[in-house]
Each structure stands twice: as C-alpha cells, then as structure tokens.
Amino acid sequence: MAAQYLGAKGTSTSSFTNQKIRLPEDQLSSPDYFGVGKRSEVWNRHSEQPSKTTPSSVQQHRLNAQQEQQIFADKSTRLLDLLTKTSSAIKDLREFNGHHMVYYPKVKDSPSGNEHATIQRQALERSQTLINMPIESELQRHMPKRSNSLSGLQEDQEEVKAATEAHRILTSEVANAFRSKLNVLNLDVKVGHHIADVNNLAQESITALLDDRLAQSIAHIEKIHKRVADTSSKVLVTGDLNAGKSTFVNALLKREILPSDQQPCTSTFCEVLDATLNDGVEQAHAVKDVAAYNRADASTYEVIELRHLYKTVIDETSPYKMLKIYTTDRRQTEESLLHNGVVDIALIDSPGLNTDSLKTTAVFARQEEIDVVVFVVSAENHFTLSGKEFLWNAANEKAHIFIVVNRFDSIRDKDRCKRLILEQIRQLSPATYADADDLVHFVSAGSVDLEEGSHKLDPEEFARLEERLRAFVLENRVKSKLSPAKNYLLNILSDLHVISESNHDEASKDLKRVESQLQADQPAYERLMSARDRIFDQIEKLAEDSVRSLQTFAHTRLDATVDQIEGAISNLEYPGLFLIWQYAQDVVDSMAHTLQKEVKALESHAKETTSTTVDEIHQLGTSEIGEYPRTVDVDSMFLKSRDRRIFVEIEATDFFDIDFNDKFSILSMSLGAVTMVGGRVMGVQNVVSSIWNVSNVVGVNTVRRWMVPAMSVAGVGLVVYVVSDMRHAVERKLSRKFKAAVKDSNHNEGQSYRIARASRKTLRIEGWELQNQIQKAVDNKEKMRGEMVQKAQLSEEAMKYFSGVLNQTHEMRSKVESVNTEEVAKL
Numbered sequence: 001m002a003a004q005y006l007g008a009k010g011t012s013t014s015s016f017t018n019q020k021i022r023l024p025e026d027q028l029s030s031p032d033y034f035g036v037g038k039r040s041e042v043w044n045r046h047s048e049q050p051s052k053t054t055p056s057s058v059q060q061h062r063l064n065a066q067q068e069q070q071i072f073a074d075k076s077t078r079l080l081d082l083l084t085k086t087s088s089a090i091k092d093l094r095e096f097n098g099h100h101m102v103y104y105p106k107v108k109d110s111p112s113g114n115e116h117a118t119i120q121r122q123a124l125e126r127s128q129t130l131i132n133m134p135i136e137s138e139l140q141r142h143m144p145k146r147s148n149s150l151s152g153l154q155e156d157q158e159e160v161k162a163a164t165e166a167h168r169i170l171t172s173e174v175a176n177a178f179r180s181k182l183n184v185l186n187l188d189v190k191v192g193h194h195i196a197d198v199n200n201l202a203q204e205s206i207t208a209l210l211d212d213r214l215a216q217s218i219a220h221i222e223k224i225h226k227r228v229a230d231t232s233s234k235v236l237v238t239g240d241l242n243a244g245k246s247t248f249v250n251a252l253l254k255r256e257i258l259p260s261d262q263q264p265c266t267s268t269f270c271e272v273l274d275a276t277l278n279d280g281v282e283q284a285h286a287v288k289d290v291a292a293y294n295r296a297d298a299s300t301y302e303v304i305e306l307r308h309l310y311k312t313v314i315d316e317t318s319p320y321k322m323l324k325i326y327t328t329d330r331r332q333t334e335e336s337l338l339h340n341g342v343v344d345i346a347l348i349d350s351p352g353l354n355t356d357s358l359k360t361t362a363v364f365a366r367q368e369e370i371d372v373v374v375f376v377v378s379a380e381n382h383f384t385l386s387g388k389e390f391l392w393n394a395a396n397e398k399a400h401i402f403i404v405v406n407r408f409d410s411i412r413d414k415d416r417c418k419r420l421i422l423e424q425i426r427q428l429s430p431a432t433y434a435d436a437d438d439l440v441h442f443v444s445a446g447s448v449d450l451e452e453g454s455h456k457l458d459p460e461e462f463a464r465l466e467e468r469l470r471a472f473v474l475e476n477r478v479k480s481k482l483s484p485a486k487n488y489l490l491n492i493l494s495d496l497h498v499i500s501e502s503n504h505d506e507a508s509k510d511l512k513r514v515e516s517q518l519q520a521d522q523p524a525y526e527r528l529m530s531a532r533d534r535i536f537d538q539i540e541k542l543a544e545d546s547v548r549s550l551q552t553f554a555h556t557r558l559d560a561t562v563d564q565i566e567g568a569i570s571n572l573e574y575p576g577l578f579l580i581w582q583y584a585q586d587v588v589d590s591m592a593h594t595l596q597k598e599v600k601a602l603e604s605h606a607k608e609t610t611s612t613t614v615d616e617i618h619q620l621g622t623s624e625i626g627e628y629p630r631t632v633d634v635d636s637m638f639l640k641s642r643d644r645r646i647f648v649e650i651e652a653t654d655f656f657d658i659d660f661n662d663k664f665s666i667l668s669m670s671l672g673a674v675t676m677v678g679g680r681v682m683g684v685q686n687v688v689s690s691i692w693n694v695s696n697v698v699g700v701n702t703v704r705r706w707m708v709p710a711m712s713v714a715g716v717g718l719v720v721y722v723v724s725d726m727r728h729a730v731e732r733k734l735s736r737k738f739k740a741a742v743k744d745s746n747h748n749e750g751q752s753y754r755i756a757r758a759s760r761k762t763l764r765i766e767g768w769e770l771q772n773q774i775q776k777a778v779d780n781k782e783k784m785r786g787e788m789v790q791k792a793q794l795s796e797e798a799m800k801y802f803s804g805v806l807n808q809t810h811e812m813r814s815k816v817e818s819v820n821t822e823e824v825a826k827l
C-alpha cells in the first residue's frame, strides 16, 4: 500500500496526471470559445475511461513528492534563516533610530504636468499590453457577453465594476509613482482623503512613525516565520449555498463529520484538523475570538463533543466565529489527508455564499494562512452572482482556484454542463481555466462511501480529484507560504536598502559639511581663545593703572589741601573778642569742611576717571565679542558717605599763643605790650637794649627803683598784647592742631585709599562682566564646536552602520532572489 501514497486507495487515477482535458470537436472549431490564442489542451471526455494506475506511476508520484518535499524543506530553511536575519537587521535599525534618528528619504512633492503625463502614458501602455495579450484582456473580459449564460444585469454590473477597477488601477499607479520608493516602510500619513507629506513632519514624529512601522514589520516577519515553519496547509472550502461543501469535506475525510442538509445549514466556519494536534482527543473547540485562540488555553474556547456538533453548526445565532474540529483520520498515514507525513492539511468548511456571507468569506480567503481555495459549485445551479463575485476577487488574489463541480450525478447532459461551466470559469478565472484538467473536477461527493470499514473504492473522478488536490496543496504551499515570505523579504530588504543608501548619503554630506564648518571656524576660535587670555591681562592692567593714579592723585591733593588749610580760614569774619570762642569753633569747622569738600571733589574726579576706564574696558570687550550691555553704574559709587571729619578740640590755651616756659619770650611780649601801651611800637630789641643802656648809665639800684612801676606797665602791656593777638593765636594754634590731627588720624592715606578702593571695585565688576562675557563666548563656541564634533562622530558612525546594512541587505537580497518560488514540480 505504500505505493498508493498520492493516489487514494490505489485506484487507477494517476494516469490522469498526464492527460489533458479535451474539448468536443465542434467547440474547438468555434473561434469565440477560446478567444485569441486557443489553448491546445484537450480534455478527457467523461465517457473516456482513465487508464489504470501502474505501480511504477505511483512510485513516480511518491518520488516526486519526496523530491518536492526536500526542495520545499530546503527553500523554507533558507527563507527562515533570511527572515531571522532580516528581523534582527530591523531590530538593529530600530535601536539605531532610537538614538541616532534615522533620516527618512525625501518624497517627490507632486507630479509636474510632464511627469504626470508620462506616468499616465506608461499606465495606459501597460493596460494596452493587457489588451493585446493572446487571451482576452483584463478590460475585454469585463465587456458584456450576451452570448453566454450570464444575465444582462450581471453583465452590466460587471461592466461598471471593470470600469471602476481600470480607473482604480490607473489612478493608484499614478499616485504610487509619486510616493517614496519605499514599499513596506512607507510612512504615508492619511489626513482625511489626502496623503500628508511625511517630510513636513518634525524629525521626532518621523522617528516615532518609523519606529512604529519597524515594530510592525518585525511582528509581520514573526508571523511569516511562523507560517513558513508550520508544515501544515489550510484549504478553504467555499461555494454557493447547498452546493454540497460539507458533503465534499466529509467525502475527503471519509467520515460523516460535518452536518449536511438540503436546507442551508453551515452557519459558521468549521476547521477540521487532525486529532493528533489535540493530543489525540476528538472534540470541537467553539471559538469566539479566532485571533486569540490557543488550544493550550481553555479560556479561549468552549469544548463541544462531536456528537453535538450539528446543533452548533446550524445555529445561526451562535456567537462563535469558528469551530476547530479535531478528528481522527481512520485511514493509514499515507492515505490520510489531514496528516500524511509530507503535508498536513486542515480543511475549512465555510457558510454558503450569499450577499451576507460573501464579504466575510472573501476576507477569510484572502488571509495569508489560506494555502488553497476550493470552490464548490453545484452542477445543477452553476455559479450564482455571489459565487461569481467571490471567484472574480479570489482569482485576483490567489490566481489558481480549485473548482469542484458537485452533484454531477444529477445532470443528464453532462457534456453540455461541463462545457457551460468551463466557459464560465474561463471568464471568471482564466488561470484556473488554463489548468482545468488539474483544477476543475466534476464529481458527486454524495456518492463517496463514508461507511466505517467500507472497502468500496471511491468513484474514479473523486479519487482523481483527491489526488490532484493533494498535489495542488503541495505545489501551492510553495506559492502560498514561500512566495509571500520571499516577496515580503524582497520588499523590506529593498526598503532597508533605500533607507540605508539615503542615510549613508546624508551622513556623508553631514560629515563633509561639519568638517568644513569646523575648519572655517578654527581661526575665529583661536582668535577668541588668545583674546581671552590677552583681555584678562589687559583688564587687570587698565584697572590697576587707573586705581593707582587715582590714589596718588587723591593723596597729593589732600596733602596740599591740609598744607594750605590756613586759606580755609582767611575769609572767615572775626566776630570780636567776646565771641572768640565761637570764632574758634568756626575756624575748626571751616578747616574740616574744606577738607571734606576736597574729599568730595576727589570722589567726583574718581567717578569720572573710573567711568573713562570702564569705557576702555568695555571697548576692549566689544572689539572682541561684539556689543554687550554695560553693567556697572559709576553713579552708584560713593553713595554712602565714608569721609571722616577731622575733629579738633578747642581748649583755653588755644587762645594764647605764649610759651610760658620761655622767660625771654614773656619778657619780650611784655615789653612789646609796653611799647604798645606807650602808643609806639618800638620793638622788643629796642626796649631791652634801652633798659640795658639805662641801667648802665644810672646804675643798678636806680634801675631797681624803676623796675616795679616798669614791670607793672609791662604786665598791662602783656595783657593788652595777648588779648589783641588772641584771634591770630586761635588761628595759628587750631590750624596746627588740625594738621596734627589729620596726620595723627592718617586721614589722607585713608581717604585716598578709600577712593581708590571704590574705583577698583567698580572696575572689577566691569572686568568680571567682560571676563564673564568672553568666557560665555568661549563656552558657546566650544559647545558649538563640541556639537559639531559630536555630529561628525555620529555621521561617521551612521556611515559605518549604514554601509554595513547596505552590504548586508545586498547580500541577503541576492540570497532571497535565489529562492525560486515560482517554479514548482508538477506532481
């Protein structure tokens, strides 16, 4: 029995493989039947007997299957490896995008008049090529065909649809030509009905969008990986209501698993899988959320026993979207459809097509997981409107559809029926029609014996159908599993290539730009750095020179003022002897005031000098770093008065300028006074020499007699003299005391130091401000240069990274291209 691997139950079916469907002679002569470019295939008349299966032909199928299995395993292993590598390359790019911000290639703005015309012309030329094809063109096949069995209404509808479709192809082609060159990673953002130009977005938004798209791509690759790694294939059985879909599935399984009825009964999708996938337990899992279904998680489904299946399958109000039916194939492994060691098949029975279910089934059929679509049509009813619409759409998606024309037993004129149905298929799915001998089967599923343990052979047509279906699944899994993987890999690798290329270009442009900016800025930077050191010294020198000269000037001026302090009292009005005390007070005040006035004048002078020096310092700054605000205000100098008043205490002795220790002095003053009393001023020398002369002449005794009255006169004279000299005595004594006080208190040193200190403080503030400004300019420049250096480093990193990605994507692309998913061995 091993040799019966593909041919069910060893029936003589395999010879069909090399047979071609032959049309009746009369139909072959009709030019309308095949249209342009007649096919040379001929089909096997139903009346013709198929040749018997020989052990060698069965063996050949087995060898072919093994070979196909090996080729498939090799291709899928290569693609799985490339999927893993691509996924990690995208992960790397995502990480890179996280810290470097990947540049998004520029999108062409909008087509110019000429470009638009060229694109449209190209699109038209393409559609023209289709029109000129040997087989009827895409557009032609939408034209009304009054001669066939379709009603006028159906034809009109299809015409409208075709026109819309043609328009859609043209407009989308024009639109796509002006999008970026990216396929999967296109970041088009839809705003209302328009596609916003992604390049107008902020870089952060582009980064976020790209990150999102990369994450989606990683998830998608994971999905594809899972699908390629999964050795099972899914076959969706669909068709018109009551066409016999459930009966057909049961016939394939050789078991009455799914309920069939004359009334429309299948209300939900039923996936029949091998029970080994459910630990060998036969049961059904009713699933509400198909995406969340996990056999290991009982919360994602409800268990239904197979004997209660009928109720759930026919329940139109059932909340379940899918029934996963695990069943045991009672046949031997090599005969099993669900689990035969080369390819495991899951059969999905779907609700009959009507306007309600059409969309859901179409979506279902479009799913990537669906490897093969089997369309069941009743030979009695031919294709309904819904059936046609489904086939038309599915043909666009999957190209080849396996068509089962069921209930053929109830047709009387079988040839006519075949002819009419094949003609409809020719219009609906040319690809299927082209392989009609393998893909279109006229059978009676109801005639297959489902009795357990029955040894009855299947009707030949059905056995052949089964054999061809297995072969079709095997052939198709390359297309349905590997082709999408290959296409996706080519698209995403091409996108990675485009992104890497433009990023490499941008990074190299950035690097060049930054390097030339750094180079151009170098002299300015060096100038600023040397200016900083030079200006710091210059400020210090300017300030110190200014302060030192101020201090010297102030000290000299104050000393001069004190030296000439008598001048301060020269203009004072003398109020007379009785107010001599008051006068002394005025003298002291006047001297103190004069000195204070001088201090004030020196302060004003210091302000002016400081202001000039501040200007010079500021000028130094502006010449190097440009305008900047002047911070110090010289008017705020000396706001708090710190000048010290010189206090001189007035004492009684200040009114007498006589040295009582000096006898000669007293005498001379007394004599002076005498001469004054005498109304004559003789001078002391004269008086003394007169007395001396007199004593020599008249003798000492005589002089002694004269002495008393003379002394009395002298005393009076002295008093008179002292009193008359009191004003000058006060002035002399107080000015002396004032000078001494100034000296004792170090007033002049203190004040000149104070003035200098105030000026230094102000100049320092301006100096600090300038230093600050220059330092700021240096910091800014260094920061800017640092950023440029960092940018250059990033650009270098980006160039290195993207050139690696470019090499990698290039290498991977050629590896992906070398996986042939187009040609599959015919089994």
Ligand SMILES: Nc1nc2c(ncn2[C@@H]2O[C@H](COP(=O)(O)OP(=O)(O)OP(=O)(O)O)[C@@H](O)[C@H]2O)c(=O)[nH]1
Pocket (backbone or CB within 6 Å): 240, 241, 242, 243, 244, 245, 246, 247, 248, 259, 260, 261, 262, 263, 264, 265, 266, 267, 350, 351, 352, 353, 406, 407, 408, 409, 410, 443, 444, 445, 446, 447
């Ligand atoms: N004569 C004849 N009747 C058949 C054949 N296959 C199925 N039937 C009958 O056709 C009717 C519908 O069969 P089902 O298998 O329920 O059809 P279905 O397409 O699954 O129906 P829905 O799922 O409800 O759309 C049943 O009464 C079957 O017995 C056949 O080959 N010949």
